[in-house]
Amino acid sequence: MAWSTRELAELAGTTVNAIRHYHRVGLLEEPERRSNGYKQYKTHHLARLIRIRRLRELGMPLDRVDSLGADGGDAHDALRMIDAELATSIERLQRARTELAFMLDDPTSLDVPLGFSTVADHLSDADRALITIYTRFFDQDALSDIRRMIEVEPSDIERGYNDLAADASESTKQELAERMAPLLARHRADYPWLNEKESGTRVERDLVDATLRDVMPELYNAAQRDALRRAILIADERPDHGATPASKPE
Incomplete structure:
Protein backbone atom coordinates (compact mmCIF):
# COMPACT_ATOMS: atom_id res chain seq x y z
CA MET A 1 0.00 0.00 0.00
CA ALA A 2 1.24 3.49 -0.86
CA TRP A 3 -0.43 6.87 -0.47
CA SER A 4 0.06 10.24 -2.09
CA THR A 5 0.76 13.30 0.04
CA ARG A 6 -2.87 14.38 -0.14
CA GLU A 7 -4.13 10.91 0.76
CA LEU A 8 -1.72 10.72 3.70
CA ALA A 9 -2.87 14.12 4.93
CA GLU A 10 -6.52 13.03 4.83
CA LEU A 11 -5.80 9.78 6.66
CA ALA A 12 -3.84 11.55 9.42
CA GLY A 13 -6.27 14.46 9.74
CA THR A 14 -3.75 17.11 8.76
CA THR A 15 -2.81 19.16 5.70
CA VAL A 16 -0.43 18.80 2.79
CA ASN A 17 1.36 21.96 3.92
CA ALA A 18 1.86 20.51 7.40
CA ILE A 19 3.42 17.36 5.96
CA ARG A 20 5.76 19.43 3.80
CA HIS A 21 6.74 21.46 6.87
CA TYR A 22 7.47 18.29 8.87
CA HIS A 23 9.73 17.20 6.02
CA ARG A 24 11.58 20.54 6.06
CA VAL A 25 12.26 20.44 9.82
CA GLY A 26 13.28 16.77 9.74
CA LEU A 27 10.39 15.30 11.72
CA LEU A 28 9.06 13.15 8.89
CA GLU A 29 11.39 11.34 6.51
CA GLU A 30 10.94 11.77 2.80
CA PRO A 31 9.31 8.74 1.10
CA GLU A 32 10.41 6.99 -2.03
CA ARG A 33 9.04 8.29 -5.31
CA ARG A 34 7.38 6.52 -8.17
CA SER A 35 8.88 6.66 -11.63
CA ASN A 36 6.62 9.63 -12.36
CA GLY A 37 8.12 11.54 -9.43
CA TYR A 38 5.10 11.28 -7.12
CA LYS A 39 5.78 10.44 -3.47
CA GLN A 40 4.54 7.12 -2.15
CA TYR A 41 4.04 7.07 1.61
CA LYS A 42 4.02 3.79 3.55
CA THR A 43 2.46 2.62 6.80
CA HIS A 44 5.38 3.81 8.93
CA HIS A 45 4.94 7.34 7.53
CA LEU A 46 1.28 7.33 8.54
CA ALA A 47 2.08 6.06 12.05
CA ARG A 48 4.84 8.67 12.47
CA LEU A 49 2.58 11.46 11.24
CA ILE A 50 -0.22 10.47 13.61
CA ARG A 51 2.26 10.43 16.50
CA ILE A 52 3.47 13.92 15.56
CA ARG A 53 -0.14 15.15 15.39
CA ARG A 54 -0.88 13.65 18.80
CA LEU A 55 2.06 15.41 20.43
CA ARG A 56 1.25 18.70 18.70
CA GLU A 57 -2.35 18.52 19.94
CA LEU A 58 -1.00 18.03 23.46
CA GLY A 59 0.95 21.26 23.05
CA MET A 60 4.41 19.87 22.36
CA PRO A 61 6.62 22.37 20.46
CA LEU A 62 7.92 21.03 17.19
CA ASP A 63 11.53 21.34 18.32
CA ARG A 64 10.80 18.97 21.22
CA VAL A 65 8.84 16.31 19.31
CA ASP A 66 11.93 14.24 18.46
CA SER A 67 12.81 13.94 22.15
CA LEU A 68 9.67 11.89 22.66
CA GLY A 69 10.98 9.25 20.34
CA ALA A 70 13.85 8.32 22.62
CA ASP A 71 14.26 7.15 26.19
CA GLY A 72 15.76 9.54 28.67
CA GLY A 73 15.32 12.69 30.68
CA ASP A 74 14.57 14.96 27.73
CA ALA A 75 11.32 13.18 26.97
CA HIS A 76 10.29 13.17 30.61
CA ASP A 77 11.08 16.87 31.03
CA ALA A 78 9.15 17.75 27.89
CA LEU A 79 6.07 15.89 29.12
CA ARG A 80 6.31 17.53 32.53
CA MET A 81 6.47 20.93 30.85
CA ILE A 82 3.29 20.20 28.90
CA ASP A 83 1.55 18.91 32.02
CA ALA A 84 2.42 22.08 33.95
CA GLU A 85 1.15 24.27 31.11
CA LEU A 86 -2.09 22.29 30.91
CA ALA A 87 -2.59 22.58 34.68
CA THR A 88 -2.22 26.35 34.43
CA SER A 89 -4.68 26.49 31.54
CA ILE A 90 -7.22 24.34 33.40
CA GLU A 91 -6.96 26.57 36.47
CA ARG A 92 -7.48 29.67 34.33
CA LEU A 93 -10.49 28.14 32.60
CA GLN A 94 -12.00 27.08 35.93
CA ARG A 95 -11.65 30.62 37.24
CA ALA A 96 -13.26 31.92 34.06
CA ARG A 97 -16.22 29.53 34.43
CA THR A 98 -16.67 30.55 38.06
CA GLU A 99 -16.75 34.21 37.10
CA LEU A 100 -19.12 33.56 34.19
CA ALA A 101 -21.47 31.69 36.53
CA PHE A 102 -21.40 34.68 38.87
CA MET A 103 -22.23 37.05 36.00
CA LEU A 104 -25.03 34.81 34.71
CA ASP A 105 -26.52 34.57 38.18
CA ASP A 106 -26.39 38.33 38.80
CA PRO A 107 -26.21 40.30 35.52
Missing part, protein backbone atom coordinates in the same frame (compact mmCIF):
# COMPACT_ATOMS: atom_id res chain seq x y z
CA THR A 108 -26.61 43.57 37.45
CA SER A 109 -23.12 43.10 38.89
CA LEU A 110 -21.20 42.84 35.63
CA ASP A 111 -19.09 45.87 36.55
CA VAL A 112 -17.86 44.54 39.90
CA PRO A 113 -15.19 41.84 40.30
CA LEU A 114 -15.90 38.32 41.48
CA GLY A 115 -16.59 38.31 45.23
CA PHE A 116 -17.81 41.91 45.43
CA SER A 117 -21.45 41.38 44.44
CA THR A 118 -22.49 41.40 48.10
CA VAL A 119 -21.22 44.96 48.51
CA ALA A 120 -22.09 46.26 45.03
CA ASP A 121 -24.88 48.44 46.42
CA HIS A 122 -22.35 50.24 48.61
CA LEU A 123 -20.08 51.19 45.72
CA SER A 124 -20.22 54.34 43.67
CA ASP A 125 -19.17 54.26 40.03
CA ALA A 126 -15.76 55.53 41.10
CA ASP A 127 -15.49 52.82 43.75
CA ARG A 128 -16.35 50.14 41.21
CA ALA A 129 -13.63 51.36 38.88
CA LEU A 130 -11.12 51.46 41.75
CA ILE A 131 -11.99 47.94 42.93
CA THR A 132 -11.61 46.69 39.37
CA ILE A 133 -8.11 48.19 39.25
CA TYR A 134 -7.36 46.59 42.61
CA THR A 135 -7.92 43.12 41.12
CA ARG A 136 -4.87 43.67 38.91
CA PHE A 137 -2.63 44.62 41.82
CA PHE A 138 -3.80 42.88 45.02
CA ASP A 139 -3.82 39.15 45.75
CA GLN A 140 -6.99 37.24 46.58
CA ASP A 141 -6.53 37.42 50.35
CA ALA A 142 -6.08 41.19 50.20
CA LEU A 143 -9.15 41.57 47.98
CA SER A 144 -11.20 39.57 50.49
CA ASP A 145 -10.02 41.92 53.24
CA ILE A 146 -10.94 44.96 51.13
CA ARG A 147 -14.42 43.55 50.68
CA ARG A 148 -14.70 43.16 54.46
CA MET A 149 -13.61 46.78 54.92
CA ILE A 150 -16.43 47.88 52.64
CA GLU A 151 -18.92 45.68 54.50
CA VAL A 152 -18.24 47.40 57.84
CA GLU A 153 -18.13 50.96 56.48
CA PRO A 154 -20.92 52.91 58.24
CA SER A 155 -23.58 54.14 55.83
CA ASP A 156 -23.26 57.74 57.01
CA ILE A 157 -19.53 57.80 56.18
CA GLU A 158 -20.19 56.10 52.85
CA ARG A 159 -22.84 58.67 51.92
CA GLY A 160 -20.81 61.56 53.29
CA TYR A 161 -17.79 60.65 51.18
CA ASN A 162 -19.69 59.82 48.00
CA ASP A 163 -21.83 62.98 48.20
CA LEU A 164 -19.04 65.36 49.19
CA ALA A 165 -19.14 68.26 46.75
CA ALA A 166 -15.98 69.50 45.08
CA ASP A 167 -16.50 72.92 46.70
CA ALA A 168 -17.21 71.57 50.19
CA SER A 169 -16.20 73.88 53.03
CA GLU A 170 -13.14 73.33 55.18
CA SER A 171 -15.32 72.50 58.18
CA THR A 172 -17.32 69.93 56.21
CA LYS A 173 -14.16 68.18 55.01
CA GLN A 174 -12.65 68.23 58.49
CA GLU A 175 -15.78 66.84 60.11
CA LEU A 176 -15.90 63.97 57.60
CA ALA A 177 -12.20 63.28 58.08
CA GLU A 178 -12.64 63.03 61.84
CA ARG A 179 -15.39 60.45 61.34
CA MET A 180 -13.31 58.47 58.84
CA ALA A 181 -10.07 58.40 60.87
CA PRO A 182 -11.15 55.82 63.51
CA LEU A 183 -12.31 53.49 60.74
CA LEU A 184 -8.97 53.79 58.95
CA ALA A 185 -7.12 53.05 62.18
CA ARG A 186 -9.35 50.04 62.79
CA HIS A 187 -8.59 48.68 59.32
CA ARG A 188 -4.86 48.99 60.00
CA ALA A 189 -5.22 47.05 63.22
CA ASP A 190 -7.44 44.35 61.71
CA TYR A 191 -5.42 43.89 58.52
CA PRO A 192 -1.68 44.16 59.25
CA TRP A 193 -0.73 43.74 55.57
CA LEU A 194 -1.89 47.33 55.04
CA ASN A 195 1.13 48.44 57.06
CA GLU A 196 3.63 46.19 55.26
CA LYS A 197 4.96 47.53 51.97
CA GLU A 198 5.61 44.15 50.35
CA SER A 199 2.47 42.35 51.51
CA GLY A 200 -0.86 41.80 49.80
CA THR A 201 0.15 42.72 46.25
CA ARG A 202 0.84 40.75 43.07
CA VAL A 203 3.31 43.39 41.85
CA GLU A 204 5.77 45.84 43.40
CA ARG A 205 4.01 48.10 45.89
CA ASP A 206 5.73 51.15 44.40
CA LEU A 207 3.96 50.45 41.11
CA VAL A 208 0.64 50.10 42.93
CA ASP A 209 1.13 53.39 44.77
CA ALA A 210 2.19 55.24 41.61
CA THR A 211 -0.79 53.93 39.64
CA LEU A 212 -3.26 54.82 42.37
CA ARG A 213 -1.83 58.34 42.61
CA ASP A 214 -2.53 58.68 38.88
CA VAL A 215 -6.09 57.35 38.93
CA MET A 216 -7.42 58.90 42.13
CA PRO A 217 -7.81 62.46 40.69
CA GLU A 218 -9.91 61.02 37.85
CA LEU A 219 -12.18 59.08 40.20
CA TYR A 220 -12.65 61.39 43.19
CA ASN A 221 -12.93 65.16 43.38
CA ALA A 222 -10.48 67.43 45.18
CA ALA A 223 -12.63 67.70 48.30
CA GLN A 224 -12.95 63.92 48.63
CA ARG A 225 -9.20 63.47 48.26
CA ASP A 226 -8.56 66.24 50.78
CA ALA A 227 -10.95 64.71 53.31
CA LEU A 228 -9.20 61.36 52.94
CA ARG A 229 -5.79 63.01 53.34
CA ARG A 230 -6.95 64.66 56.55
CA ALA A 231 -8.38 61.38 57.84
CA ILE A 232 -5.04 59.66 57.22
CA LEU A 233 -3.17 62.38 59.10
CA ILE A 234 -5.53 62.04 62.05
CA ALA A 235 -5.20 58.25 61.99
CA ASP A 236 -1.41 58.64 61.89
CA GLU A 237 -1.57 60.36 65.28
CA ARG A 238 -3.17 57.29 66.85
CA PRO A 239 -0.92 54.68 68.53
CA ASP A 240 -1.88 52.00 65.97
CA HIS A 241 -1.09 54.11 62.90
CA GLY A 242 0.37 52.51 59.78
CA ALA A 243 0.27 52.69 56.01
CA THR A 244 -2.39 54.27 53.89
CA PRO A 245 -5.40 51.92 53.79
CA ALA A 246 -6.19 50.17 50.54
CA SER A 247 -9.95 50.73 50.79
CA LYS A 248 -9.57 54.24 49.34
CA PRO A 249 -5.92 55.23 48.95
CA GLU A 250 -4.80 58.85 48.96
Whole structure:
Protein backbone atom coordinates (compact mmCIF):
# COMPACT_ATOMS: atom_id res chain seq x y z
CA MET A 1 0.00 0.00 0.00
CA ALA A 2 1.24 3.49 -0.86
CA TRP A 3 -0.43 6.87 -0.47
CA SER A 4 0.06 10.24 -2.09
CA THR A 5 0.76 13.30 0.04
CA ARG A 6 -2.87 14.38 -0.14
CA GLU A 7 -4.13 10.91 0.76
CA LEU A 8 -1.72 10.72 3.70
CA ALA A 9 -2.87 14.12 4.93
CA GLU A 10 -6.52 13.03 4.83
CA LEU A 11 -5.80 9.78 6.66
CA ALA A 12 -3.84 11.55 9.42
CA GLY A 13 -6.27 14.46 9.74
CA THR A 14 -3.75 17.11 8.76
CA THR A 15 -2.81 19.16 5.70
CA VAL A 16 -0.43 18.80 2.79
CA ASN A 17 1.36 21.96 3.92
CA ALA A 18 1.86 20.51 7.40
CA ILE A 19 3.42 17.36 5.96
CA ARG A 20 5.76 19.43 3.80
CA HIS A 21 6.74 21.46 6.87
CA TYR A 22 7.47 18.29 8.87
CA HIS A 23 9.73 17.20 6.02
CA ARG A 24 11.58 20.54 6.06
CA VAL A 25 12.26 20.44 9.82
CA GLY A 26 13.28 16.77 9.74
CA LEU A 27 10.39 15.30 11.72
CA LEU A 28 9.06 13.15 8.89
CA GLU A 29 11.39 11.34 6.51
CA GLU A 30 10.94 11.77 2.80
CA PRO A 31 9.31 8.74 1.10
CA GLU A 32 10.41 6.99 -2.03
CA ARG A 33 9.04 8.29 -5.31
CA ARG A 34 7.38 6.52 -8.17
CA SER A 35 8.88 6.66 -11.63
CA ASN A 36 6.62 9.63 -12.36
CA GLY A 37 8.12 11.54 -9.43
CA TYR A 38 5.10 11.28 -7.12
CA LYS A 39 5.78 10.44 -3.47
CA GLN A 40 4.54 7.12 -2.15
CA TYR A 41 4.04 7.07 1.61
CA LYS A 42 4.02 3.79 3.55
CA THR A 43 2.46 2.62 6.80
CA HIS A 44 5.38 3.81 8.93
CA HIS A 45 4.94 7.34 7.53
CA LEU A 46 1.28 7.33 8.54
CA ALA A 47 2.08 6.06 12.05
CA ARG A 48 4.84 8.67 12.47
CA LEU A 49 2.58 11.46 11.24
CA ILE A 50 -0.22 10.47 13.61
CA ARG A 51 2.26 10.43 16.50
CA ILE A 52 3.47 13.92 15.56
CA ARG A 53 -0.14 15.15 15.39
CA ARG A 54 -0.88 13.65 18.80
CA LEU A 55 2.06 15.41 20.43
CA ARG A 56 1.25 18.70 18.70
CA GLU A 57 -2.35 18.52 19.94
CA LEU A 58 -1.00 18.03 23.46
CA GLY A 59 0.95 21.26 23.05
CA MET A 60 4.41 19.87 22.36
CA PRO A 61 6.62 22.37 20.46
CA LEU A 62 7.92 21.03 17.19
CA ASP A 63 11.53 21.34 18.32
CA ARG A 64 10.80 18.97 21.22
CA VAL A 65 8.84 16.31 19.31
CA ASP A 66 11.93 14.24 18.46
CA SER A 67 12.81 13.94 22.15
CA LEU A 68 9.67 11.89 22.66
CA GLY A 69 10.98 9.25 20.34
CA ALA A 70 13.85 8.32 22.62
CA ASP A 71 14.26 7.15 26.19
CA GLY A 72 15.76 9.54 28.67
CA GLY A 73 15.32 12.69 30.68
CA ASP A 74 14.57 14.96 27.73
CA ALA A 75 11.32 13.18 26.97
CA HIS A 76 10.29 13.17 30.61
CA ASP A 77 11.08 16.87 31.03
CA ALA A 78 9.15 17.75 27.89
CA LEU A 79 6.07 15.89 29.12
CA ARG A 80 6.31 17.53 32.53
CA MET A 81 6.47 20.93 30.85
CA ILE A 82 3.29 20.20 28.90
CA ASP A 83 1.55 18.91 32.02
CA ALA A 84 2.42 22.08 33.95
CA GLU A 85 1.15 24.27 31.11
CA LEU A 86 -2.09 22.29 30.91
CA ALA A 87 -2.59 22.58 34.68
CA THR A 88 -2.22 26.35 34.43
CA SER A 89 -4.68 26.49 31.54
CA ILE A 90 -7.22 24.34 33.40
CA GLU A 91 -6.96 26.57 36.47
CA ARG A 92 -7.48 29.67 34.33
CA LEU A 93 -10.49 28.14 32.60
CA GLN A 94 -12.00 27.08 35.93
CA ARG A 95 -11.65 30.62 37.24
CA ALA A 96 -13.26 31.92 34.06
CA ARG A 97 -16.22 29.53 34.43
CA THR A 98 -16.67 30.55 38.06
CA GLU A 99 -16.75 34.21 37.10
CA LEU A 100 -19.12 33.56 34.19
CA ALA A 101 -21.47 31.69 36.53
CA PHE A 102 -21.40 34.68 38.87
CA MET A 103 -22.23 37.05 36.00
CA LEU A 104 -25.03 34.81 34.71
CA ASP A 105 -26.52 34.57 38.18
CA ASP A 106 -26.39 38.33 38.80
CA PRO A 107 -26.21 40.30 35.52
CA THR A 108 -26.61 43.57 37.45
CA SER A 109 -23.12 43.10 38.89
CA LEU A 110 -21.20 42.84 35.63
CA ASP A 111 -19.09 45.87 36.55
CA VAL A 112 -17.86 44.54 39.90
CA PRO A 113 -15.19 41.84 40.30
CA LEU A 114 -15.90 38.32 41.48
CA GLY A 115 -16.59 38.31 45.23
CA PHE A 116 -17.81 41.91 45.43
CA SER A 117 -21.45 41.38 44.44
CA THR A 118 -22.49 41.40 48.10
CA VAL A 119 -21.22 44.96 48.51
CA ALA A 120 -22.09 46.26 45.03
CA ASP A 121 -24.88 48.44 46.42
CA HIS A 122 -22.35 50.24 48.61
CA LEU A 123 -20.08 51.19 45.72
CA SER A 124 -20.22 54.34 43.67
CA ASP A 125 -19.17 54.26 40.03
CA ALA A 126 -15.76 55.53 41.10
CA ASP A 127 -15.49 52.82 43.75
CA ARG A 128 -16.35 50.14 41.21
CA ALA A 129 -13.63 51.36 38.88
CA LEU A 130 -11.12 51.46 41.75
CA ILE A 131 -11.99 47.94 42.93
CA THR A 132 -11.61 46.69 39.37
CA ILE A 133 -8.11 48.19 39.25
CA TYR A 134 -7.36 46.59 42.61
CA THR A 135 -7.92 43.12 41.12
CA ARG A 136 -4.87 43.67 38.91
CA PHE A 137 -2.63 44.62 41.82
CA PHE A 138 -3.80 42.88 45.02
CA ASP A 139 -3.82 39.15 45.75
CA GLN A 140 -6.99 37.24 46.58
CA ASP A 141 -6.53 37.42 50.35
CA ALA A 142 -6.08 41.19 50.20
CA LEU A 143 -9.15 41.57 47.98
CA SER A 144 -11.20 39.57 50.49
CA ASP A 145 -10.02 41.92 53.24
CA ILE A 146 -10.94 44.96 51.13
CA ARG A 147 -14.42 43.55 50.68
CA ARG A 148 -14.70 43.16 54.46
CA MET A 149 -13.61 46.78 54.92
CA ILE A 150 -16.43 47.88 52.64
CA GLU A 151 -18.92 45.68 54.50
CA VAL A 152 -18.24 47.40 57.84
CA GLU A 153 -18.13 50.96 56.48
CA PRO A 154 -20.92 52.91 58.24
CA SER A 155 -23.58 54.14 55.83
CA ASP A 156 -23.26 57.74 57.01
CA ILE A 157 -19.53 57.80 56.18
CA GLU A 158 -20.19 56.10 52.85
CA ARG A 159 -22.84 58.67 51.92
CA GLY A 160 -20.81 61.56 53.29
CA TYR A 161 -17.79 60.65 51.18
CA ASN A 162 -19.69 59.82 48.00
CA ASP A 163 -21.83 62.98 48.20
CA LEU A 164 -19.04 65.36 49.19
CA ALA A 165 -19.14 68.26 46.75
CA ALA A 166 -15.98 69.50 45.08
CA ASP A 167 -16.50 72.92 46.70
CA ALA A 168 -17.21 71.57 50.19
CA SER A 169 -16.20 73.88 53.03
CA GLU A 170 -13.14 73.33 55.18
CA SER A 171 -15.32 72.50 58.18
CA THR A 172 -17.32 69.93 56.21
CA LYS A 173 -14.16 68.18 55.01
CA GLN A 174 -12.65 68.23 58.49
CA GLU A 175 -15.78 66.84 60.11
CA LEU A 176 -15.90 63.97 57.60
CA ALA A 177 -12.20 63.28 58.08
CA GLU A 178 -12.64 63.03 61.84
CA ARG A 179 -15.39 60.45 61.34
CA MET A 180 -13.31 58.47 58.84
CA ALA A 181 -10.07 58.40 60.87
CA PRO A 182 -11.15 55.82 63.51
CA LEU A 183 -12.31 53.49 60.74
CA LEU A 184 -8.97 53.79 58.95
CA ALA A 185 -7.12 53.05 62.18
CA ARG A 186 -9.35 50.04 62.79
CA HIS A 187 -8.59 48.68 59.32
CA ARG A 188 -4.86 48.99 60.00
CA ALA A 189 -5.22 47.05 63.22
CA ASP A 190 -7.44 44.35 61.71
CA TYR A 191 -5.42 43.89 58.52
CA PRO A 192 -1.68 44.16 59.25
CA TRP A 193 -0.73 43.74 55.57
CA LEU A 194 -1.89 47.33 55.04
CA ASN A 195 1.13 48.44 57.06
CA GLU A 196 3.63 46.19 55.26
CA LYS A 197 4.96 47.53 51.97
CA GLU A 198 5.61 44.15 50.35
CA SER A 199 2.47 42.35 51.51
CA GLY A 200 -0.86 41.80 49.80
CA THR A 201 0.15 42.72 46.25
CA ARG A 202 0.84 40.75 43.07
CA VAL A 203 3.31 43.39 41.85
CA GLU A 204 5.77 45.84 43.40
CA ARG A 205 4.01 48.10 45.89
CA ASP A 206 5.73 51.15 44.40
CA LEU A 207 3.96 50.45 41.11
CA VAL A 208 0.64 50.10 42.93
CA ASP A 209 1.13 53.39 44.77
CA ALA A 210 2.19 55.24 41.61
CA THR A 211 -0.79 53.93 39.64
CA LEU A 212 -3.26 54.82 42.37
CA ARG A 213 -1.83 58.34 42.61
CA ASP A 214 -2.53 58.68 38.88
CA VAL A 215 -6.09 57.35 38.93
CA MET A 216 -7.42 58.90 42.13
CA PRO A 217 -7.81 62.46 40.69
CA GLU A 218 -9.91 61.02 37.85
CA LEU A 219 -12.18 59.08 40.20
CA TYR A 220 -12.65 61.39 43.19
CA ASN A 221 -12.93 65.16 43.38
CA ALA A 222 -10.48 67.43 45.18
CA ALA A 223 -12.63 67.70 48.30
CA GLN A 224 -12.95 63.92 48.63
CA ARG A 225 -9.20 63.47 48.26
CA ASP A 226 -8.56 66.24 50.78
CA ALA A 227 -10.95 64.71 53.31
CA LEU A 228 -9.20 61.36 52.94
CA ARG A 229 -5.79 63.01 53.34
CA ARG A 230 -6.95 64.66 56.55
CA ALA A 231 -8.38 61.38 57.84
CA ILE A 232 -5.04 59.66 57.22
CA LEU A 233 -3.17 62.38 59.10
CA ILE A 234 -5.53 62.04 62.05
CA ALA A 235 -5.20 58.25 61.99
CA ASP A 236 -1.41 58.64 61.89
CA GLU A 237 -1.57 60.36 65.28
CA ARG A 238 -3.17 57.29 66.85
CA PRO A 239 -0.92 54.68 68.53
CA ASP A 240 -1.88 52.00 65.97
CA HIS A 241 -1.09 54.11 62.90
CA GLY A 242 0.37 52.51 59.78
CA ALA A 243 0.27 52.69 56.01
CA THR A 244 -2.39 54.27 53.89
CA PRO A 245 -5.40 51.92 53.79
CA ALA A 246 -6.19 50.17 50.54
CA SER A 247 -9.95 50.73 50.79
CA LYS A 248 -9.57 54.24 49.34
CA PRO A 249 -5.92 55.23 48.95
CA GLU A 250 -4.80 58.85 48.96
